[in-house]
Amino acid sequence: MNVCVIGAGYVGLTTSTVLANFGHKVICVEQLEEKVNMLSQGEVPIYEPGLEDMLKENVRKGTLEFTTNLSEAVKRSSVIFIAVGTPQDKDGKTDLRFFHEVSNDLSPLIDTHKVIITKSTVPIGTNEELNQTFLKNGVSESLFDVVSNPEFLREGTAIHDMLYPDKIVVGLKNHQAVKVLQKLYHFIDAPYVITNLSGAEMIKYASNAFLAVKISFINELAQLADVCGVDITEVALGIGMDPRIGHHFLQAGLGYGGSCLPKDLSSLEHQSITRNVTPHMLQAAQSVNDSIIAYYMKKIKKEFPDFQKKNITIWGATFKPNTDDMRHSQALKLVDQFVNEGCHVHLYDPVVSPKLNHVTNYKDMYESIREADMVIIATEWKQFIEADWKVVRERMRGNTIVDCRNALQPYKIRSHGLRYVGVARP
Ligand code: UDX
Numbered sequence: 001m002n003v004c005v006i007g008a009g010y011v012g013l014t015t016s017t018v019l020a021n022f023g024h025k026v027i028c029v030e031q032l033e034e035k036v037n038m039l040s041q042g043e044v045p046i047y048e049p050g051l052e053d054m055l056k057e058n059v060r061k062g063t064l065e066f067t068t069n070l071s072e073a074v075k076r077s078s079v080i081f082i083a084v085g086t087p088q089d090k091d092g093k094t095d096l097r098f099f100h101e102v103s104n105d106l107s108p109l110i111d112t113h114k115v116i117i118t119k120s121t122v123p124i125g126t127n128e129e130l131n132q133t134f135l136k137n138g139v140s141e142s143l144f145d146v147v148s149n150p151e152f153l154r155e156g157t158a159i160h161d162m163l164y165p166d167k168i169v170v171g172l173k174n175h176q177a178v179k180v181l182q183k184l185y186h187f188i189d190a191p192y193v194i195t196n197l198s199g200a201e202m203i204k205y206a207s208n209a210f211l212a213v214k215i216s217f218i219n220e221l222a223q224l225a226d227v228c229g230v231d232i233t234e235v236a237l238g239i240g241m242d243p244r245i246g247h248h249f250l251q252a253g254l255g256y257g258g259s260c261l262p263k264d265l266s267s268l269e270h271q272s273i274t275r276n277v278t279p280h281m282l283q284a285a286q287s288v289n290d291s292i293i294a295y296y297m298k299k300i301k302k303e304f305p306d307f308q309k310k311n312i313t314i315w316g317a318t319f320k321p322n323t324d325d326m327r328h329s330q331a332l333k334l335v336d337q338f339v340n341e342g343c344h345v346h347l348y349d350p351v352v353s354p355k356l357n358h359v360t361n362y363k364d365m366y367e368s369i370r371e372a373d374m375v376i377i378a379t380e381w382k383q384f385i386e387a388d389w390k391v392v393r394e395r396m397r398g399n400t401i402v403d404c405r406n407a408l409q410p411y412k413i414r415s416h417g418l419r420y421v422g423v424a425r426p
Helices: 010-021 033-040 051-061 070-076 097-109 126-136 158-163 177-184 197-228 232-240 261-274 280-303 330-340 389-395 410-414
Strands: 002-006 025-029 064-067 079-082 114-118 144-148 168-172 192-195 312-315 345-348 359-362 374-377 400-403 419-421
Touching: 002 010, 002 070, 010 025, 010 051, 010 064, 010 158, 025 070, 033 051, 033 064, 051 064, 051 158, 070 097, 079 097, 097 126, 114 126, 114 177, 126 144, 126 197, 144 177, 144 197, 168 177, 168 197, 177 192, 192 197, 197 232, 197 261, 197 280, 261 280, 280 330, 280 374, 280 400, 312 330, 330 345, 400 410, 410 419
Parallel strands: 002 025, 002 079, 025 064, 079 114, 114 144, 168 192, 312 345, 312 374, 345 359, 374 400, 400 419
Antiparallel strands: 144 168
16 A cells, blocks of 8 residues: 555554555655654654664565655655654643644645544544544545554554554444455554544553553552562562452562653643533652652662761663653652762663763763762663673672662672662562
8 A cells, every 4th residue: 555654653663664665655754854854764763662673674675665755755655654742731731733733734745535543542532523624624534534543552662563563443434444444454463442532542552541541550569569478570570460459560669751651641631621620630650650659769769868968879861671762750859859969879770871060971881880879760661671791790889779670680799799779678
Protein backbone atom coordinates (compact mmCIF):
# COMPACT_ATOMS: atom_id res chain seq x y z
CA MET A 1 0.00 0.00 0.00
CA ASN A 2 1.09 3.60 -0.47
CA VAL A 3 1.39 5.07 2.98
CA CYS A 4 2.15 8.57 4.22
CA VAL A 5 3.26 9.07 7.84
CA ILE A 6 3.15 12.62 9.19
CA GLY A 7 5.73 13.18 11.94
CA ALA A 8 9.18 11.63 12.34
CA GLY A 9 9.36 11.24 16.13
CA TYR A 10 9.58 7.88 17.94
CA VAL A 11 6.15 6.76 16.84
CA GLY A 12 6.27 8.10 13.27
CA LEU A 13 9.73 6.69 12.60
CA THR A 14 8.98 3.26 14.02
CA THR A 15 5.66 3.06 12.16
CA SER A 16 7.21 4.21 8.87
CA THR A 17 10.20 1.89 9.11
CA VAL A 18 8.30 -1.24 10.09
CA LEU A 19 5.57 -0.71 7.46
CA ALA A 20 8.24 -0.15 4.78
CA ASN A 21 10.05 -3.28 5.93
CA PHE A 22 6.91 -5.36 5.43
CA GLY A 23 6.13 -4.45 1.86
CA HIS A 24 4.51 -1.01 1.90
CA LYS A 25 5.77 2.04 0.08
CA VAL A 26 6.14 4.65 2.80
CA ILE A 27 6.78 8.37 2.66
CA CYS A 28 7.33 10.11 5.97
CA VAL A 29 6.69 13.85 6.24
CA GLU A 30 8.68 15.99 8.62
CA GLN A 31 8.76 19.81 8.84
CA LEU A 32 12.42 20.09 9.76
CA GLU A 33 14.51 20.00 6.61
CA GLU A 34 17.66 19.13 8.54
CA LYS A 35 15.98 16.07 10.01
CA VAL A 36 14.70 14.99 6.59
CA ASN A 37 18.22 15.23 5.15
CA MET A 38 19.62 13.21 8.01
CA LEU A 39 16.95 10.50 7.76
CA SER A 40 17.32 10.34 3.97
CA GLN A 41 20.98 9.42 4.58
CA GLY A 42 19.79 6.63 6.87
CA GLU A 43 20.77 8.42 10.08
CA VAL A 44 18.36 8.23 13.01
CA PRO A 45 18.42 11.17 15.46
CA ILE A 46 17.15 9.08 18.40
CA TYR A 47 18.57 6.10 20.24
CA GLU A 48 16.26 3.18 19.55
CA PRO A 49 17.85 -0.27 19.31
CA GLY A 50 17.44 -1.83 15.84
CA LEU A 51 15.72 1.17 14.27
CA GLU A 52 18.67 2.64 12.39
CA ASP A 53 19.62 -0.64 10.67
CA MET A 54 16.06 -1.32 9.53
CA LEU A 55 15.53 2.27 8.41
CA LYS A 56 18.82 2.36 6.48
CA GLU A 57 17.97 -0.85 4.68
CA ASN A 58 14.55 0.43 3.58
CA VAL A 59 15.88 3.82 2.51
CA ARG A 60 18.45 1.94 0.43
CA LYS A 61 15.74 -0.27 -1.13
CA GLY A 62 13.65 2.81 -1.87
CA THR A 63 10.63 1.58 0.13
CA LEU A 64 11.06 4.39 2.65
CA GLU A 65 11.44 8.08 1.82
CA PHE A 66 11.46 11.29 3.81
CA THR A 67 10.18 14.68 2.68
CA THR A 68 9.07 18.10 3.88
CA ASN A 69 6.41 18.19 1.14
CA LEU A 70 3.09 17.18 2.70
CA SER A 71 1.04 17.79 -0.42
CA GLU A 72 3.18 15.51 -2.61
CA ALA A 73 3.20 12.76 0.04
CA VAL A 74 -0.58 12.86 0.52
CA LYS A 75 -1.23 12.83 -3.23
CA ARG A 76 0.75 9.57 -3.55
CA SER A 77 -0.90 7.79 -0.62
CA SER A 78 -4.23 6.19 0.18
CA VAL A 79 -3.41 5.78 3.86
CA ILE A 80 -2.26 8.74 5.97
CA PHE A 81 -0.94 8.25 9.50
CA ILE A 82 -0.89 11.22 11.85
CA ALA A 83 1.99 10.74 14.28
CA VAL A 84 2.78 14.29 15.38
CA GLY A 85 3.68 15.15 18.96
CA THR A 86 0.91 15.93 21.44
CA PRO A 87 2.93 17.33 24.35
CA GLN A 88 1.74 18.60 27.68
CA ASP A 89 1.04 22.32 28.05
CA LYS A 90 2.00 24.29 31.15
CA ASP A 91 -1.26 23.34 32.90
CA GLY A 92 -0.77 19.63 32.23
CA LYS A 93 -3.40 19.52 29.44
CA THR A 94 -2.66 18.11 25.99
CA ASP A 95 -1.32 20.67 23.56
CA LEU A 96 -3.01 19.82 20.24
CA ARG A 97 -1.35 22.62 18.24
CA PHE A 98 0.53 20.29 15.84
CA PHE A 99 -2.45 17.97 15.48
CA HIS A 100 -4.76 20.86 14.59
CA GLU A 101 -2.22 22.25 12.12
CA VAL A 102 -2.11 18.88 10.37
CA SER A 103 -5.91 18.54 10.25
CA ASN A 104 -6.20 21.93 8.58
CA ASP A 105 -3.28 21.31 6.21
CA LEU A 106 -4.72 17.95 5.19
CA SER A 107 -8.24 19.17 4.35
CA PRO A 108 -7.51 20.76 0.94
CA LEU A 109 -5.32 17.80 -0.05
CA ILE A 110 -8.02 15.13 0.18
CA ASP A 111 -9.26 14.74 -3.39
CA THR A 112 -9.25 10.95 -3.66
CA HIS A 113 -10.31 8.51 -0.92
CA LYS A 114 -7.95 8.51 2.08
CA VAL A 115 -7.98 6.55 5.30
CA ILE A 116 -6.65 8.93 7.95
CA ILE A 117 -5.23 7.01 10.90
CA THR A 118 -4.39 8.81 14.14
CA LYS A 119 -1.41 7.29 15.97
CA SER A 120 -0.74 10.34 18.15
CA THR A 121 -2.16 10.09 21.67
CA VAL A 122 -5.06 12.53 21.67
CA PRO A 123 -7.75 13.33 24.26
CA ILE A 124 -11.13 11.63 24.09
CA GLY A 125 -13.23 13.29 21.38
CA THR A 126 -10.31 14.58 19.26
CA ASN A 127 -10.80 12.16 16.35
CA GLU A 128 -14.50 13.00 16.22
CA GLU A 129 -13.44 16.66 16.01
CA LEU A 130 -11.01 15.76 13.22
CA ASN A 131 -13.89 14.18 11.31
CA GLN A 132 -15.94 17.36 11.81
CA THR A 133 -13.01 19.59 10.78
CA PHE A 134 -12.73 17.81 7.43
CA LEU A 135 -16.48 18.15 6.82
CA LYS A 136 -16.43 21.81 7.91
CA ASN A 137 -13.51 22.44 5.56
CA GLY A 138 -15.63 21.13 2.70
CA VAL A 139 -14.18 17.63 2.29
CA SER A 140 -16.85 15.23 1.03
CA GLU A 141 -17.83 12.50 3.50
CA SER A 142 -17.24 9.88 0.80
CA LEU A 143 -13.59 10.87 0.44
CA PHE A 144 -12.25 9.92 3.86
CA ASP A 145 -12.44 7.64 6.86
CA VAL A 146 -10.99 8.70 10.19
CA VAL A 147 -9.53 5.86 12.27
CA SER A 148 -8.05 5.99 15.75
CA ASN A 149 -5.28 3.41 16.07
CA PRO A 150 -3.23 4.24 19.19
CA GLU A 151 0.26 2.87 19.64
CA PHE A 152 1.56 1.03 22.68
CA LEU A 153 5.25 1.22 21.85
CA ARG A 154 7.78 1.39 24.63
CA GLU A 155 10.96 3.31 24.04
CA GLY A 156 13.87 0.90 23.79
CA THR A 157 11.73 -1.95 22.41
CA ALA A 158 9.63 -0.02 19.89
CA ILE A 159 10.28 -2.31 16.90
CA HIS A 160 9.57 -5.47 18.88
CA ASP A 161 6.40 -3.89 20.29
CA MET A 162 5.17 -2.94 16.83
CA LEU A 163 5.83 -6.44 15.46
CA TYR A 164 4.40 -8.34 18.42
CA PRO A 165 1.67 -6.25 20.04
CA ASP A 166 -0.79 -7.90 22.43
CA LYS A 167 -3.64 -6.24 20.53
CA ILE A 168 -4.43 -3.80 17.74
CA VAL A 169 -6.89 -1.17 18.91
CA VAL A 170 -9.02 0.33 16.17
CA GLY A 171 -11.59 3.06 16.71
CA LEU A 172 -13.73 3.96 13.72
CA LYS A 173 -17.03 5.16 12.34
CA ASN A 174 -17.08 3.01 9.20
CA HIS A 175 -16.40 -0.69 9.74
CA GLN A 176 -15.11 -1.10 6.18
CA ALA A 177 -11.92 0.66 7.26
CA VAL A 178 -10.93 -2.38 9.38
CA LYS A 179 -10.03 -4.17 6.14
CA VAL A 180 -7.50 -1.46 5.34
CA LEU A 181 -5.89 -1.89 8.77
CA GLN A 182 -5.78 -5.68 8.32
CA LYS A 183 -4.06 -5.26 4.97
CA LEU A 184 -1.60 -2.75 6.43
CA TYR A 185 -0.77 -4.97 9.39
CA HIS A 186 -0.74 -8.26 7.43
CA PHE A 187 2.53 -9.21 9.17
CA ILE A 188 1.14 -8.86 12.70
CA ASP A 189 -0.59 -11.72 14.46
CA ALA A 190 -2.67 -10.04 17.18
CA PRO A 191 -6.35 -9.76 18.07
CA TYR A 192 -8.23 -6.62 17.03
CA VAL A 193 -10.15 -4.58 19.57
CA ILE A 194 -12.72 -2.65 17.56
CA THR A 195 -14.56 0.25 19.11
CA ASN A 196 -15.64 3.79 18.27
CA LEU A 197 -13.23 6.73 17.95
CA SER A 198 -13.53 7.81 21.59
CA GLY A 199 -13.29 4.24 22.84
CA ALA A 200 -9.89 3.78 21.17
CA GLU A 201 -8.66 7.11 22.52
CA MET A 202 -9.73 6.13 26.02
CA ILE A 203 -8.08 2.69 25.82
CA LYS A 204 -4.74 4.38 25.21
CA TYR A 205 -5.04 6.72 28.20
CA ALA A 206 -6.49 4.02 30.43
CA SER A 207 -3.61 1.73 29.59
CA ASN A 208 -0.88 4.20 30.53
CA ALA A 209 -2.82 5.42 33.57
CA PHE A 210 -3.24 1.86 34.82
CA LEU A 211 0.49 1.22 34.47
CA ALA A 212 1.22 4.41 36.42
CA VAL A 213 -1.26 3.40 39.14
CA LYS A 214 0.35 -0.04 39.38
CA ILE A 215 3.83 1.47 39.80
CA SER A 216 2.65 3.98 42.40
CA PHE A 217 0.81 1.23 44.27
CA ILE A 218 3.98 -0.86 44.69
CA ASN A 219 6.01 2.25 45.51
CA GLU A 220 3.61 3.24 48.28
CA LEU A 221 3.71 -0.30 49.68
CA ALA A 222 7.51 -0.22 49.48
CA GLN A 223 7.55 2.63 52.01
CA LEU A 224 5.44 0.56 54.41
CA ALA A 225 7.54 -2.56 53.75
CA ASP A 226 10.67 -0.55 54.54
CA VAL A 227 9.32 0.32 58.00
CA CYS A 228 8.09 -3.23 58.63
CA GLY A 229 11.30 -4.98 57.59
CA VAL A 230 9.63 -6.68 54.63
CA ASP A 231 11.31 -7.29 51.26
CA ILE A 232 9.11 -5.58 48.64
CA THR A 233 10.49 -7.75 45.81
CA GLU A 234 9.07 -10.79 47.63
CA VAL A 235 5.73 -9.02 48.04
CA ALA A 236 5.70 -8.21 44.31
CA LEU A 237 6.58 -11.81 43.50
CA GLY A 238 3.82 -13.10 45.78
CA ILE A 239 1.03 -10.87 44.54
CA GLY A 240 2.20 -11.07 40.92
CA MET A 241 1.61 -14.83 40.87
CA ASP A 242 -2.09 -14.15 41.00
CA PRO A 243 -2.93 -13.93 37.29
CA ARG A 244 -5.49 -11.24 38.09
CA ILE A 245 -2.59 -9.06 39.24
CA GLY A 246 0.36 -10.24 37.11
CA HIS A 247 4.10 -9.68 37.55
CA HIS A 248 4.61 -6.71 35.26
CA PHE A 249 5.07 -3.13 36.45
CA LEU A 250 5.52 -4.09 40.09
CA GLN A 251 9.15 -3.08 40.37
CA ALA A 252 9.46 -0.61 43.23
CA GLY A 253 11.96 2.17 42.77
CA LEU A 254 12.35 5.83 41.94
CA GLY A 255 9.00 5.92 40.15
CA TYR A 256 7.91 6.43 36.58
CA GLY A 257 9.10 9.07 34.13
CA GLY A 258 9.41 9.43 30.38
CA SER A 259 7.40 11.18 27.75
CA CYS A 260 4.21 9.12 28.10
CA LEU A 261 3.15 8.01 31.57
CA PRO A 262 3.40 11.42 33.31
CA LYS A 263 1.91 13.28 30.32
CA ASP A 264 -0.97 10.88 29.74
CA LEU A 265 -1.87 10.64 33.41
CA SER A 266 -1.95 14.40 33.69
CA SER A 267 -4.01 14.74 30.50
CA LEU A 268 -6.54 12.14 31.68
CA GLU A 269 -6.86 13.99 34.99
CA HIS A 270 -7.74 17.17 33.06
CA GLN A 271 -10.11 15.33 30.78
CA SER A 272 -11.93 13.98 33.87
CA ILE A 273 -12.03 17.29 35.73
CA THR A 274 -13.40 19.21 32.72
CA ARG A 275 -16.21 16.63 32.61
CA ASN A 276 -16.89 16.99 36.36
CA VAL A 277 -15.46 13.58 37.25
CA THR A 278 -13.00 13.54 40.17
CA PRO A 279 -9.90 11.51 39.19
CA HIS A 280 -9.08 10.20 42.71
CA MET A 281 -6.94 7.27 41.55
CA LEU A 282 -5.02 9.27 38.97
CA GLN A 283 -4.26 12.07 41.41
CA ALA A 284 -3.11 9.56 44.03
CA ALA A 285 -0.79 7.83 41.54
CA GLN A 286 0.74 11.14 40.56
CA SER A 287 1.17 12.35 44.11
CA VAL A 288 2.92 9.10 45.16
CA ASN A 289 5.26 9.48 42.19
CA ASP A 290 5.93 13.13 43.00
CA SER A 291 6.85 12.28 46.60
CA ILE A 292 9.36 9.51 45.88
CA ILE A 293 12.48 11.61 45.35
CA ALA A 294 12.01 13.41 48.67
CA TYR A 295 11.50 10.03 50.34
CA TYR A 296 14.80 8.68 49.00
CA MET A 297 16.66 11.86 49.87
CA LYS A 298 15.45 11.42 53.45
CA LYS A 299 16.55 7.81 53.41
CA ILE A 300 20.00 8.66 52.04
CA LYS A 301 20.40 11.51 54.53
CA LYS A 302 19.68 9.05 57.32
CA GLU A 303 22.39 6.72 56.03
CA PHE A 304 24.85 9.61 55.55
CA PRO A 305 24.03 12.57 57.81
CA ASP A 306 27.08 14.48 56.47
CA PHE A 307 26.44 13.55 52.83
CA GLN A 308 27.14 17.11 51.54
CA LYS A 309 30.83 16.50 52.18
CA LYS A 310 30.81 13.16 50.40
CA ASN A 311 31.64 12.14 46.87
CA ILE A 312 28.41 10.98 45.33
CA THR A 313 28.29 9.07 42.06
CA ILE A 314 25.00 8.52 40.29
CA TRP A 315 24.72 5.85 37.61
CA GLY A 316 21.94 6.49 35.11
CA ALA A 317 20.34 9.70 33.82
CA THR A 318 17.70 8.54 31.33
CA PHE A 319 14.14 7.84 32.47
CA LYS A 320 14.70 4.10 31.97
CA PRO A 321 17.35 1.88 30.35
CA ASN A 322 17.87 1.47 26.57
CA THR A 323 16.84 4.99 25.65
CA ASP A 324 18.51 8.39 25.43
CA ASP A 325 15.30 10.05 26.60
CA MET A 326 15.67 12.19 29.72
CA ARG A 327 12.18 13.68 29.71
CA HIS A 328 10.63 13.54 33.20
CA SER A 329 13.58 11.43 34.31
CA GLN A 330 13.37 10.58 38.01
CA ALA A 331 17.14 9.98 37.91
CA LEU A 332 17.73 13.60 36.89
CA LYS A 333 15.37 14.80 39.63
CA LEU A 334 17.55 12.92 42.11
CA VAL A 335 20.69 14.54 40.65
CA ASP A 336 18.97 17.90 41.02
CA GLN A 337 18.16 17.28 44.67
CA PHE A 338 21.77 16.48 45.50
CA VAL A 339 22.95 19.60 43.66
CA ASN A 340 20.37 21.70 45.56
CA GLU A 341 21.73 20.29 48.80
CA GLY A 342 25.15 21.67 47.85
CA CYS A 343 26.71 18.41 46.64
CA HIS A 344 28.92 17.91 43.64
CA VAL A 345 27.60 14.94 41.72
CA HIS A 346 29.63 12.56 39.56
CA LEU A 347 27.37 11.18 36.84
CA TYR A 348 27.69 8.30 34.43
CA ASP A 349 25.12 7.13 31.89
CA PRO A 350 25.88 4.74 29.00
CA VAL A 351 24.34 7.01 26.33
CA VAL A 352 23.82 10.57 27.61
CA SER A 353 25.95 13.26 29.26
CA PRO A 354 23.58 16.05 30.34
CA LYS A 355 25.30 19.40 30.87
CA LEU A 356 24.34 20.38 34.42
CA ASN A 357 25.89 22.74 36.95
CA HIS A 358 27.84 21.06 39.74
CA VAL A 359 27.75 17.76 37.89
CA THR A 360 30.76 16.03 36.30
CA ASN A 361 29.97 13.59 33.51
CA TYR A 362 32.14 10.57 32.83
CA LYS A 363 32.71 8.52 29.71
CA ASP A 364 33.79 5.51 31.72
CA MET A 365 31.63 3.87 34.36
CA TYR A 366 34.55 2.86 36.60
CA GLU A 367 36.19 6.29 36.30
CA SER A 368 33.04 7.86 37.71
CA ILE A 369 33.41 6.03 41.04
CA ARG A 370 37.03 6.85 41.79
CA GLU A 371 37.02 8.07 45.42
CA ALA A 372 33.22 7.79 45.62
CA ASP A 373 31.71 7.45 49.08
CA MET A 374 28.39 6.28 47.71
CA VAL A 375 27.24 4.95 44.33
CA ILE A 376 23.55 5.36 43.51
CA ILE A 377 21.88 3.30 40.80
CA ALA A 378 19.15 5.55 39.41
CA THR A 379 18.40 3.72 36.14
CA GLU A 380 18.73 -0.03 35.76
CA TRP A 381 21.00 -0.27 32.70
CA LYS A 382 22.29 -3.84 32.09
CA GLN A 383 25.83 -2.49 32.33
CA PHE A 384 25.22 -1.57 35.98
CA ILE A 385 23.61 -4.89 36.84
CA GLU A 386 26.61 -6.68 35.35
CA ALA A 387 29.24 -4.38 36.90
CA ASP A 388 32.46 -5.87 38.21
CA TRP A 389 31.86 -5.28 41.91
CA LYS A 390 35.43 -6.22 42.79
CA VAL A 391 36.63 -3.27 40.70
CA VAL A 392 33.91 -1.10 42.22
CA ARG A 393 35.08 -1.99 45.73
CA GLU A 394 38.71 -1.23 44.84
CA ARG A 395 37.96 2.13 43.23
CA MET A 396 35.49 3.50 45.78
CA ARG A 397 36.55 5.35 48.91
CA GLY A 398 33.39 4.36 50.77
CA ASN A 399 31.43 1.16 50.44
CA THR A 400 27.73 2.02 50.04
CA ILE A 401 25.71 1.08 46.99
CA VAL A 402 22.20 2.56 46.92
CA ASP A 403 20.10 0.59 44.46
CA CYS A 404 17.11 2.85 43.76
CA ARG A 405 15.67 0.38 41.23
CA ASN A 406 16.08 -2.91 43.11
CA ALA A 407 18.01 -4.07 40.09
CA LEU A 408 20.93 -5.75 41.85
CA GLN A 409 21.35 -9.00 43.79
CA PRO A 410 22.13 -7.84 47.35
CA TYR A 411 24.16 -10.99 48.21
CA LYS A 412 26.44 -10.37 45.21
CA ILE A 413 27.16 -6.80 46.31
CA ARG A 414 27.71 -7.81 49.93
CA SER A 415 30.02 -10.65 48.94
CA HIS A 416 32.49 -7.98 47.80
CA GLY A 417 32.47 -6.21 51.14
CA LEU A 418 30.08 -3.54 49.92
CA ARG A 419 27.07 -2.27 51.82
CA TYR A 420 23.81 -2.70 49.91
CA VAL A 421 20.85 -0.34 50.38
CA GLY A 422 17.85 -1.15 48.22
CA VAL A 423 14.21 -0.13 48.09
CA ALA A 424 12.58 -1.96 50.99
CA ARG A 425 15.09 -4.79 50.94
CA PRO A 426 16.08 -5.48 54.52
C1 UDX B 1 4.96 3.67 28.02
C2 UDX B 1 4.01 2.48 27.78
O1 UDX B 1 4.55 1.31 28.38
C3 UDX B 1 3.77 2.27 26.29
O2 UDX B 1 2.83 1.24 26.09
C4 UDX B 1 3.26 3.60 25.68
O3 UDX B 1 3.06 3.47 24.30
C5 UDX B 1 4.23 4.72 25.96
O4 UDX B 1 4.43 4.82 27.37
P1 UDX B 1 7.58 4.10 27.92
O5 UDX B 1 7.28 5.52 28.28
O6 UDX B 1 8.57 3.82 26.83
O7 UDX B 1 6.23 3.34 27.48
O8 UDX B 1 8.12 3.40 29.23
P2 UDX B 1 7.73 2.16 30.17
O9 UDX B 1 8.57 1.00 29.83
O10 UDX B 1 6.27 1.95 30.22
O11 UDX B 1 8.22 2.72 31.58
C6 UDX B 1 7.67 3.92 32.12
C7 UDX B 1 8.32 4.30 33.42
O12 UDX B 1 7.91 3.44 34.46
C8 UDX B 1 9.84 4.25 33.43
O13 UDX B 1 10.34 5.39 34.07
C9 UDX B 1 10.18 3.00 34.23
O14 UDX B 1 11.42 3.11 34.88
C10 UDX B 1 9.02 2.98 35.23
N1 UDX B 1 8.71 1.64 35.76
C11 UDX B 1 8.27 0.65 34.94
C12 UDX B 1 8.82 1.40 37.14
O15 UDX B 1 9.20 2.29 37.91
N2 UDX B 1 8.48 0.17 37.61
C13 UDX B 1 8.05 -0.85 36.81
O16 UDX B 1 7.76 -1.95 37.34
C14 UDX B 1 7.95 -0.59 35.43
